[in-house]
Amino acid sequence: MTEAMQVNPLLEIHNLTVRFGGLVAINELDLQIAEGEIFALVGPNGAGKTTVLNCISGLIKPAAGDIRFAGQELLPLAAHKRAALGIGRTFQQLQLFSSMSVLDNLLAAQHTRLHAGILSGILPFGRSKREDASARQHAMETLTLLGLEGYALRSAGSLPFGAQKLIGVARALVLHPRLVLLDEPAAGVPPQEVQELATRLRFWQKELGTTLLLIEHNMRLVQAVADRVCVLDYGRKLAEGEPATVLSNPAVLEAYLGRGASKKAQQEQASQGVSHVEG
Numbered sequence: 001m002t003e004a005m006q007v008n009p010l011l012e013i014h015n016l017t018v019r020f021g022g023l024v025a026i027n028e029l030d031l032q033i034a035e036g037e038i039f040a041l042v043g044p045n046g047a048g049k050t051t052v053l054n055c056i057s058g059l060i061k062p063a064a065g066d067i068r069f070a071g072q073e074l075l076p077l078a079a080h081k082r083a084a085l086g087i088g089r090t091f092q093q094l095q096l097f098s099s100m101s102v103l104d105n106l107l108a109a110q111h112t113r114l115h116a117g118i119l120s121g122i123l124p125f126g127r128s129k130r131e132d133a134s135a136r137q138h139a140m141e142t143l144t145l146l147g148l149e150g151y152a153l154r155s156a157g158s159l160p161f162g163a164q165k166l167i168g169v170a171r172a173l174v175l176h177p178r179l180v181l182l183d184e185p186a187a188g189v190p191p192q193e194v195q196e197l198a199t200r201l202r203f204w205q206k207e208l209g210t211t212l213l214l215i216e217h218n219m220r221l222v223q224a225v226a227d228r229v230c231v232l233d234y235g236r237k238l239a240e241g242e243p244a245t246v247l248s249n250p251a252v253l254e255a256y257l258g259r260g261a262s263k264k265a266q267q268e269q270a271s272q273g274v275s276h277v278e279g
């Protein structure tokens with residue numbers, strides 16, 4: 001953790017607790033993420049990763065705790081207000097409009113920022129025409145910056161799954177968020193494409209300066225991109241720090257391999273670190 005972050009983190013989660021009926025899904029969680037960091041949240045199935053993302057983006061209201069983004073309290077704000085503050089998100093189920101072109105998908109993402117009224121949509125030279133032109137330009141600039149311009153006119157659903165994942169990230173980045181929440185970016189991506197995904201995420205983070213918070217089961221991706229990783233288990237923080245250290249921690253291996261895993265299996269995994277855990 002850098003000194004700058006201790007003074008001024010972009011995202012601060014304090015004492016977060018989420019209950020679903022009698023189940024405590026998140027238990028007094030503290031997290032701090034610095035501006036420009038790539039931070040991975042990992043953990044076995046049901047550990048609470050998605051619940052944390054849902055609390056940040058506003059889909060779930062926690063029972064206790066607080067979340068600050070750039071110093072501002074998030075919990076009193078509706079989801080759309082959090083997005084307007086600069087928090088973007090991708091979903092594991094891509095939620096692209098598959099019959100629309102990639103360009104149109106990026107335009108649709110910007111639509112909520114186009115405050116054109118019904119009348120200006122009807123008038124040929126109204127405000128919406130100008131906004132549409134600038135949104136198109138902005139979408140093309142984003143695709144070009146990300147090296148995805150070749151896909152612009154292809155229908156999103158016709159692309160290989162790995163490319164669709166990249167478009168999903170581009171759709172979040174077109175709004176120039178300060179923080180993007182990535183929900184399992186490597187899920188469904190063929191193993192031979194995971195390294196390329198990692199390279200692109202690193203490059204994009206550097207180009208745009210966007211802070212990335214990702215949840216992920218693919219430890220190869222985590223090790224390749226994350227500056228820091230936090231392991232959740234039963235809604236509690238089990239370990240946090242640099243990926244190489246955290247992912248070879250015996251408690252983390254035990255959580256992933258199951259409490260019944262043999263000592264031998266754990267020793268074998270420890271020598272390699274956790275590599276890839278299917279979600």
Ligand SMILES: Nc1ncnc2c1ncn2[C@@H]1O[C@H](COP(=O)(O)OP(=O)(O)OP(=O)(O)O)[C@@H](O)[C@H]1O
Pocket residue numbers: 020023025043044045046047048049050051052279
């Ligand atoms: N809406 C809900 N209602 C009731 N229980 C829920 C709800 N959402 C999540 N849970 C429970 O909360 C716990 C944490 O779930 P969560 O989806 O956050 O875990 P996760 O770490 O993202 O898991 P996975 O890796 O399988 O996606 C689980 O026990 C889950 O069954």
